[in-house]
Amino acid sequence: MTTNLTERREFLKQVGSLGSAAMMACLPESAMAFGGGAARIVQDAVAPAQNEAAPTHHIKFAVCGMSHDHIYGMIGAVQRGGGELVAAWGGEADKLAAFRKRYPDVKMVATQDEVLDDPSAQLVLTSQVASERAGIAVRAMKRGKDFLSDKPGLTTLEQLAEVRKTIAETKRIYAIMYSELLEVKAAVYAGELVRQGAIGKVIQTINIAPHQIAQGSAGGDAGGASPRPDWFWNPDQYGGILCDIGSHQVDQFLFYTGCTEAQVVESQVANVRHPHHPRFQDFGDMVLRGNRGFGYVRLDWFTPDGLGTWGDGRLFILGTEGYMEVRKYTNVGVSHQGNNLYVVDGKQARYIDCSAMPLPFGPQFVADIVNRTHTAQNQDEALLAAELVLKAQLNAKFVTIES
Numbered sequence: 001m002t003t004n005l006t007e008r009r010e011f012l013k014q015v016g017s018l019g020s021a022a023m024m025a026c027l028p029e030s031a032m033a034f035g036g037g038a039a040r041i042v043q044d045a046v047a048p049a050q051n052e053a054a055p056t057h058h059i060k061f062a063v064c065g066m067s068h069d070h071i072y073g074m075i076g077a078v079q080r081g082g083g084e085l086v087a088a089w090g091g092e093a094d095k096l097a098a099f100r101k102r103y104p105d106v107k108m109v110a111t112q113d114e115v116l117d118d119p120s121a122q123l124v125l126t127s128q129v130a131s132e133r134a135g136i137a138v139r140a141m142k143r144g145k146d147f148l149s150d151k152p153g154l155t156t157l158e159q160l161a162e163v164r165k166t167i168a169e170t171k172r173i174y175a176i177m178y179s180e181l182l183e184v185k186a187a188v189y190a191g192e193l194v195r196q197g198a199i200g201k202v203i204q205t206i207n208i209a210p211h212q213i214a215q216g217s218a219g220g221d222a223g224g225a226s227p228r229p230d231w232f233w234n235p236d237q238y239g240g241i242l243c244d245i246g247s248h249q250v251d252q253f254l255f256y257t258g259c260t261e262a263q264v265v266e267s268q269v270a271n272v273r274h275p276h277h278p279r280f281q282d283f284g285d286m287v288l289r290g291n292r293g294f295g296y297v298r299l300d301w302f303t304p305d306g307l308g309t310w311g312d313g314r315l316f317i318l319g320t321e322g323y324m325e326v327r328k329y330t331n332v333g334v335s336h337q338g339n340n341l342y343v344v345d346g347k348q349a350r351y352i353d354c355s356a357m358p359l360p361f362g363p364q365f366v367a368d369i370v371n372r373t374h375t376a377q378n379q380d381e382a383l384l385a386a387e388l389v390l391k392a393q394l395n396a397k398f399v400t401i402e403s
Helices: 005-013 070-080 093-102 112-116 130-142 157-170 185-195 246-257 361-371 379-394
Strands: 040-045 059-064 083-089 123-126 146-150 174-177 202-210 262-270 283-290 294-300 314-319 323-327 340-344 348-353 397-399
Touching: 059 070, 059 112, 059 361, 070 083, 070 123, 070 146, 070 174, 070 361, 083 112, 112 130, 123 130, 130 146, 130 157, 157 174, 157 379, 174 379, 185 246, 185 314, 185 323, 185 340, 202 246, 246 283, 246 294, 246 379, 262 379
Parallel strands: 040 348, 059 083, 059 123, 123 146, 146 174, 202 294, 262 397
Antiparallel strands: 202 314, 262 283, 283 294, 314 323, 323 340, 340 348
16 A cells, blocks of 8 residues: 555645735735734635536445444545445434434444445444444454544554554555544645645644534534433543544644654643533643654633534644644634634735635545555554554543632
């Protein structure tokens, strides 16, 4: 198998070019000056492709576990790439009912083995209870299937070792849907600009990742549209806050800095406001150091209802020649539009609207399955992210703060 980053970059180059327009040309020079020097402020947008290409490949895939509603985004990504959903299994009655309503023509089966033994399915997806995902992955790969897991793909270091061993033995593709990078258009485009050298060498990433436990009917597929299940509150099942929602952020640290080796310098967790679930963790953070950069991650479950979405996710990328900020899901106090990218370099400050950009992961991942490549996701990087958050969680100090 090969890793083809060139193909990934070429895909992004083809989606369109930036059309710059001076945003504040009418203002006096002094109004656009910082530190005594004149600076340009411009507003751009990633232009949509003229005609988004139809999928060039076709595969059949199945679902084995739908405990988290992330499964719908995972299915959508594979379908965009040319995947055909042929079968599904789920273990919870409410999730099964919702799934049948959304996919009435998909064959529903009674056992996991019926999915894993289906000769027509080349790929298996799961968002089963987090602690059970690795076991399903190992069984699927040993039966000749490629695998896409919801995050976190693993909840123990023992599971990680078994997954790595199975990958080596079977040569199957194993991927984790770190959607806060792979399915966020502004985050994808920020990666392209980093690789173009827009802000020089990346020094550090800072990820601020607030989440919301309940969103009601407006929650979509983020997980909080219905009451959280019992396993959500149990760290033995969901992995703990650093392992769970922290995995998204550590994946980004590795991706943007290009680190191939890293360690967790320190980590801590707390339960500030949920005494009725004493083992739950509603706050956590960690500091990371790698061979090519530094990282900091803050996580919480304190998004207030007034925000209008499940979380004000922010990413800051510091480079030697500039910096970027990604406001992923909203532009707080300005608009509810997500996919906002801000870039500051030696010449100008830019706002880039990335909302019209197509997402490359689905087509690239399906192509990887057909061609036996690793363009959509670097498998080693995905597993290193999992390893780092498992170690951060294992060694985290549990902190109690005074009320």
